[in-house]
Amino acid sequence: MSGSSMWEAVSGIIRRDLLLAMRRRSDAAMSVFFLVIVVSLFPLGVGPEPAVLRIIGPGVLWVAALLACLLSLGRVFTADYLDGVLEQMVLIPQPLALLVGGKVLAHWVISGFPIVLLSPLLGLQFGLSGESLGVLVMSLLLGTPTLSMIGAIGAALVLGVRGSGLLVALLVLPLYVPVLIFGAGAVTSSMAGIGGEANLSLLGACLVLSLFLAPWATAAALRIALE
Amino acid sequence: MSIGINWLKYSSPQAFYPLAGRLIPWFACAAVALMGVGLYMGFFVAPTDFQQGEAYRIIFVHVPAAWMSMFLYVVMAVWAGIGMGLNARLSFMMAQAIAPTGAMFTFLALLTGAMWGKPTWGAWWVWDARLTSELILLFQYAGVMLLRTSIDDVRRADRASAVFALVGVVNVPIIYFSVQWWNTLHQGASVSMATGSKMASTMLTAMLLMTVAFWLYSIAVILARVRCVMIERESLPVWNDDEKPAVIQEVVEAR
Numbered sequence: 001m002s003g004s005s006m007w008e009a010v011s012g013i014i015r016r017d018l019l020l021a022m023r024r025r026s027d028a029a030m031s032v033f034f035l036v037i038v039v040s041l042f043p044l045g046v047g048p049e050p051a052v053l054r055i056i057g058p059g060v061l062w063v064a065a066l067l068a069c070l071l072s073l074g075r076v077f078t079a080d081y082l083d084g085v086l087e088q089m090v091l092i093p094q095p096l097a098l099l100v101g102g103k104v105l106a107h108w109v110i111s112g113f114p115i116v117l118l119s120p121l122l123g124l125q126f127g128l129s130g131e132s133l134g135v136l137v138m139s140l141l142l143g144t145p146t147l148s149m150i151g152a153i154g155a156a157l158v159l160g161v162r163g164s165g166l167l168v169a170l171l172v173l174p175l176y177v178p179v180l181i182f183g184a185g186a187v188t189s190s191m192a193g194i195g196g197e198a199n200l201s202l203l204g205a206c207l208v209l210s211l212f213l214a215p216w217a218t219a220a221a222l223r224i225a226l227e
Numbered sequence: 228m229s230i231g232i233n234w235l236k237y238s239s240p241q242a243f244y245p246l247a248g249r250l251i252p253w254f255a256c257a258a259v260a261l262m263g264v265g266l267y268m269g270f271f272v273a274p275t276d277f278q279q280g281e282a283y284r285i286i287f288v289h290v291p292a293a294w295m296s297m298f299l300y301v302v303m304a305v306w307a308g309i310g311m312g313l314n315a316r317l318s319f320m321m322a323q324a325i326a327p328t329g330a331m332f333t334f335l336a337l338l339t340g341a342m343w344g345k346p347t348w349g350a351w352w353v354w355d356a357r358l359t360s361e362l363i364l365l366f367q368y369a370g371v372m373l374l375r376t377s378i379d380d381v382r383r384a385d386r387a388s389a390v391f392a393l394v395g396v397v398n399v400p401i402i403y404f405s406v407q408w409w410n411t412l413h414q415g416a417s418v419s420m421a422t423g424s425k426m427a428s429t430m431l432t433a434m435l436l437m438t439v440a441f442w443l444y445s446i447a448v449i450l451a452r453v454r455c456v457m458i459e460r461e462s463l464p465v466w467n468d469d470e471k472p473a474v475i476q477e478v479v480e481a482r
């Protein structure tokens with residue numbers, strides 16, 4: 001099999017998923033609205049003290065981003081599983097892990113990237129300063145693809161299982177812990193004046209590791225779900 | 228086979244079922260005996276700690292439980308990996324049988340840790356790196372077991388929870404280090420568990436005895452559970468009349 005046909009297949013899948021998402025834009029908008037609402041709830045619950053909000057800001061933004069990613073996981077494979085496209089994907093000669101990587105990338109563009117774009121605005125609401133906002137964006141830019149990659153494993157494992165929405169949360173959230181720690185830690189340490197580089201590097205390492213390993217685990221999980 | 232025993236024979240549930248039944252009493256008795264000696268040494272022979280007083284004695288349960296909780300997760304992942312690689316039923320059954328015992332030890336480690344933390348640290352729970360990663364390990368055990376029970380098809384449940392166990396085993400060290408760095412970055416080591424670096428030799432002996440005892444206990448319980456799993460799955464096979472448990476007898480008679 002030539003390399004070009006492999007990339008054609010992957011880019012075809014990315015194009016198709018993006019096109020489908022563009023046809024149903026409200027789906028993609030939902031996770032972004034969810035993020036905005038969850039983040040807005042915290043000042044209402046904790047109180048409007050700017051000093052307190054600045055301390056909890058990075059953590060709140062990151063936890064909310066993590067939950068938004070989690071909620072969108074159901075859309076990665078379910079539609080294709082129900083209409084049989086996934087079975088065709090398993091059957092075609094191109095490696096399934098690569099196709100899965102394409103699907104996850106498309107999913108991140110639809111539901112993860114808007115979170116990254118929106119985050120500075122939400123950070124301002126929590127009184128984050130200029131440099132911390134930059135670190136926040138960088139941390140989400142490195143972290144949300146990792147969340148999508150890890151989440152895809154969980155989404156594939158629970159395909160067609162009863163109560164899958166709750167189950168995927170229970171499976172995936174423990175795996176999200178390192179990303180949350182490094183992501184929120186990057187913003188916190190930049191606010192403390194230490195600089196977020198160390199945590200950002202670790203986030204990058206997580207991203208590389210998940211890019212390398214997660215598609216294979218997801219492909220294995222998909223084969224199990226479809227056999 | 229050069230040694231005259233065909234070990235692969237025991238990879239089939241039919242052959243393993245009676246073997247497990249013969250092994251359980253040995254492991255169980257050895258576990259009880261060692262646990263008795265270990266607890267006696269821990270509670271009566273080992274000297275009182277000059278910093279922590281008598282409260283430290285819970286480590287004779289706590290540390291072995293924490294070790295077993297991590298060790299059993301790795302063993303479970305190894306069985307899951309063997310099951311995935313060789314497509315062996317018994318491996319998946321072993322992985323299934325290990326999960327509850329591992330979760331029990333994780334819970335025991337957290338519980339005894341809290342009981343130790345209250346008099347020593349003054350708090351039931353501290354977001355210490357080890358406590359946090361142990362808690363997340365408990366979540367992962369729960370994930371493995373919940374995933375299995377949510378899937379009705381046994382074959383798919385086996386393989387799906389195997390994939391999750393293997394993903395988890397990659398993740399556990401990452402979680403451990405991330406939590407450790409998170410803790411040090413936040414507040415520095417306000418609490419350190421390295422209080423007793425110079426351990427009296429009787430303390431160490433008692434702790435090692437308890438570890439071996441817990442290990443033997445785990446084997447006994449896991450073998451007993453794997454026999455239950457076999458009975459559940461294999462829809463009442465008649466493997467060996469002497470070994471046929473009462474459950475099977477009852478169900479056969481009911482038929």
